[in-house]
Amino acid sequence: MSVVVVLVVLALVVWLVMAPLSRTHLQRTADAEWSAREDLEALKEAKYREIRDAELDHRTGKLSEEDWRSVDRSLRAEAMELLRRLDAFAE
């Protein structure tokens, strides 16, 4: 029984580790671009969350109309800048 367990695990490990080794092409540039895009996506999500939070703060009375409009305007400007940078990637 123990021999079977060891052999099965060993076979699994060898298969797991060896299978991707046939793909030896280099992708450093693609990874860097991918990561930069992911960074922007994360920033965009965080910015959207910030816009929603500010709106909720306004609705629950923590931000006055005037303050909220000012904060919302600057947040949207920042979000648009992020969208511009994301669009640049797409092009």
Place this chain on the structure above:
Amino acid sequence: MLVAGKFLLVVALLVAVYGAGASLYGAIKGNRGLIESGRRAVYGLAACLVAAFAILESAFLRSDFHSFLVATHSSTTTPDFYKATAIWSSQEGSLLLWAMLLSVWSSLVLYLTRNKVREIAPYATAVLCGFAIFFVGLLVFFAGPFKGLSPVPVEGSGLNPLLRHPGMMVHPPMLYSGYTLFTIPFAFAVGALVTKRLNADWIRSTRPFTLAAWGFLGVGILLGARWSYTELGWGGYWAWDPVENASLMPWLTGTAFLHSVMIQEKRGMLKVWNASLVLATGILAILGTFLVRSGILQSIHAFGASTLGTPFLVLIGILIAGSAALVIWRAADLRSDSRLDSFLSRESIFLLNNFVLVTMCVVIFWFTFWPLISELFGAKRSVGPPTFNSFIGPLAIFLVLLTGLGPALAWRRATRANLRRQLTIPALVAAVTLVTLIATGVRDAKADLLFVFAAFSAAVLVQEYVRGVHARRAMTRETVPVALVSLVRRNRRRYGGYLVHLGVITLFVGVAASSAFQHADDVQMRVGQTTPVGGYDITYVKPTSGVVAATNGRLERIDLGAVLEVRKRGRLVDTITTKRSYFPTDDPTLGPVSRFFEGEATSEVGLRAGGLRDIWTVVSPSLSALKPAIAQGDKVFTGPAQLDAKQQGAFLAAALQALATTYARNPPPAEFRLIVSPLVTWIWLGAILVFAGGLIAIWPGPRSAQRMVSAGYAARLARELRRA
């Protein structure tokens, strides 16, 4: 099977070394095949360690005494439930659990992020494999769990009776899950620093794991406290023991990180602080493991003296030096993207909260290691709970105030008018609480201050829910329950977080009340005698006794206890029972009867838990009256009479039963510890709220809703972009 286990550990070590090497080399050369292979090596590592763990677990369940670990930590009389958990009562078994959990959590995070954080992931994989190399290396070279035993004994030593508690089934896996999960943000932070990818992406990818680490460690800490309260027989739940402190420290810095990282996500600020905090949390998790395993500090929770201290110290040294070097190396890239708009903002409260949490951690670290620090300058000294309480108490009171102030303020800035609107009702609630405390004669400055702040903060949080529901209803006209669910569902982080804050407040109120207003008495009582404690009269009604056999017929323990009646102004409140259980030792120098009274003994607490107060009792029976009979029994059973093992067992059982009956018929005075503590239940209730809130915050939002919201914003922003 033991050989198979050893072999799997060696394979696991080789796989971990390969995983680290392949990931690093693949990252440096930009070779995706190698990177992928390195990532999959972590899955292979998990397969090896799960299989090895299963082999050892099977040996415990089968009471296979060919295994040294099984023979020394289990027995045929150990209940099956505890046989399954006995594996982590040993240094070696718990190390295997640690390594297995590390590999499983690492596999999970690497699988979930396989198409994300591509540049960071290989370095994170290498770091996680590095941790695995260390722990599996310990298992292979220093603390092998698959050691054999010859000759094979017919019976094992049994599980330490103190560990026979349901909480112990879950406590260590929870604690280790917390520790191992905290290595994940650590590893990704290292990757982010190496690759200079220091924006929000690695935080977003590892945030669920950071929250899970925080939750698991918190549950583990609370289960440990519950075990201490109901099993250790001293009446408390927290003793500022080094091992308790070791688990609390990474939890505190982890809590600080979860708050401050929101500022980085939103504003791109505090990057140096957050990197340092997450690295420190990972190191503190390893430090906690070191404290449990090195025997360097005395603790009831530690494994005692071992040879593992030096390897751990080397690892901690490398982690500290490496982390500091990385942060200094990347200091220029860790500059903040923006600045604090106003000191009257949620960000500034988060900064204060970080200051308090980190100060707590520093204080606890200093006093925990004070015995070692003081030894460097002369005599070894240690500090007790009063010293810890005198520093941590005021900080905790301030923290309770911040749990309310933070949610009351808006991000970026708050105006005086908004503050007035947010704080008027909570301030009134706090004032009413203060007047009530004064009127009812509750006099303890620190506790009263905490209650007032708690009332203020709880009012802020309830008001947040009420206003949120009101705002939602104004938009959608939903019913109150539907609006509440929708509000929480759409803002899980925020309202899950608020529930965590409510739980923390409840927990701290419980701690303050049960510490400041506890009534405790250590008394000796004869049957029929009564002792007044905290407004209750507790009467020793009668003794109890019994000899308990395991399912296989072997004697497991002797129980000697007491039945107590609790009355308030003559009215019977409850009848509670408490007992002390005596487990036999396998010490050959003791006689067959003495072995049952000189081994480990555990207390079963007689507890009447209630919403307002707990009545906690424990008995310590006097054995002096039984001593002559025990000595006589030893003589009889070691005498010249030729009895086979079966006969000897039967006679011994009869003799022990007779001793137990003698105790019950002529009970000597017994020692009791009687405690009446207010609001202890609030601690456990608070903990449940904290982790329910954590679960809400960690639960992923509905994907379709996320997409719709994102798409909506994107469309709106795109329109504005076209207009611009």
